[in-house]
Amino acid sequence: MSVAESIRKTFVPIRREGYPFIAAFALAALLLGLVWDGLFWIGLVLTLWCVYFFRDPERVTPLDDRLVVSPADGRVSMVGPARPPRELGMGEDEALRISVFMDVFSCHVNRAPVRGRISLIEHRPGRFLNAELDKASEENERNGLVIESPNGPVAVVQIAGLVARRILCWVEAPDEIAVGERFGLIRFGSRVDVYLPAAAVPRVAVGQTAVAGETVIAEFGSDIPPSLVHAS
Structure with missing residues (x-):
C-alpha cells in the first residue's frame, strides 16, 4: 500500500x-x-x-435498481405509510415513508437512495421542532427532491431539526443522479424522509442504525414480506 x-x-x-x-x-x-x-x-x-x-467518508453502494439505500447516517425513526408533502406533487395517497434521524454525531452528508432524473426540487421554510417528532415532516423547514427512478417516483426530504438551521442542496432539476451520489447536507442534527411507491417493501426496522449509501432500507420486486420486529 x-x-x-x-x-x-x-x-x-x-x-x-x-x-x-x-x-x-x-x-x-x-x-x-x-x-x-x-x-x-x-x-x-x-x-x-x-x-x-463535517466528515465525508467514502461509501460502497450496491448497484441494483431493486434496492433503495439509506440517504443518511443515523437511526431509523419511522417506517410506515404517510402522505408526501403537498409541494412535491405526488398526490394525496399515502406512500411508504422511511425516516432516518441524524444526531449531532452522525455524518450529515446526504446521498441519493435511488438513481434517476430529478424532476423537482422544492424548499419550504418552517419551524425547528425536534426532528424526531412526526409533525416535523409538515411543520419544519425542509427541502424535497423527487427522483424519477426505474421503479417510479421517489421523494427524498431533508428536514431541519432542533439545532439545524441550514439545509444545503448541491443538485438541480433536471439533473441525473446516481444511487449513493452525494446531493446535500444539513448542519447540526436533522432528519431525512424517503417516500416510496406502494410496491416497495421495507428492509429496516425502527431503531436500526443506517449508513448512508450502503444500508438497504427497502426493496422492489420482492415476494418476501417485511419483518414486523423492531430492532432492539
Whole structure:
C-alpha cells in the first residue's frame, strides 16, 4: 500500500462547507485560552467535534435498481405509510415513508437512495421542532427532491431539526443522479424522509442504525414480506 493510500484510509475527507465553522471554533479556542487554559481545552474538544461532524467518508453502494439505500447516517425513526408533502406533487395517497434521524454525531452528508432524473426540487421554510417528532415532516423547514427512478417516483426530504438551521442542496432539476451520489447536507442534527411507491417493501426496522449509501432500507420486486420486529 502506498503512502497516499494509507493517508486516505486513515484520514476521512472533510466537506469544504465545514471549513468556516472549524476555523471559527479553532479561533474561539485560542481566544478563550487567553482567559483560562481550561477554556482552551474545551474549545479544542469542540473544534475536533466540528471536524468530525463535517466528515465525508467514502461509501460502497450496491448497484441494483431493486434496492433503495439509506440517504443518511443515523437511526431509523419511522417506517410506515404517510402522505408526501403537498409541494412535491405526488398526490394525496399515502406512500411508504422511511425516516432516518441524524444526531449531532452522525455524518450529515446526504446521498441519493435511488438513481434517476430529478424532476423537482422544492424548499419550504418552517419551524425547528425536534426532528424526531412526526409533525416535523409538515411543520419544519425542509427541502424535497423527487427522483424519477426505474421503479417510479421517489421523494427524498431533508428536514431541519432542533439545532439545524441550514439545509444545503448541491443538485438541480433536471439533473441525473446516481444511487449513493452525494446531493446535500444539513448542519447540526436533522432528519431525512424517503417516500416510496406502494410496491416497495421495507428492509429496516425502527431503531436500526443506517449508513448512508450502503444500508438497504427497502426493496422492489420482492415476494418476501417485511419483518414486523423492531430492532432492539
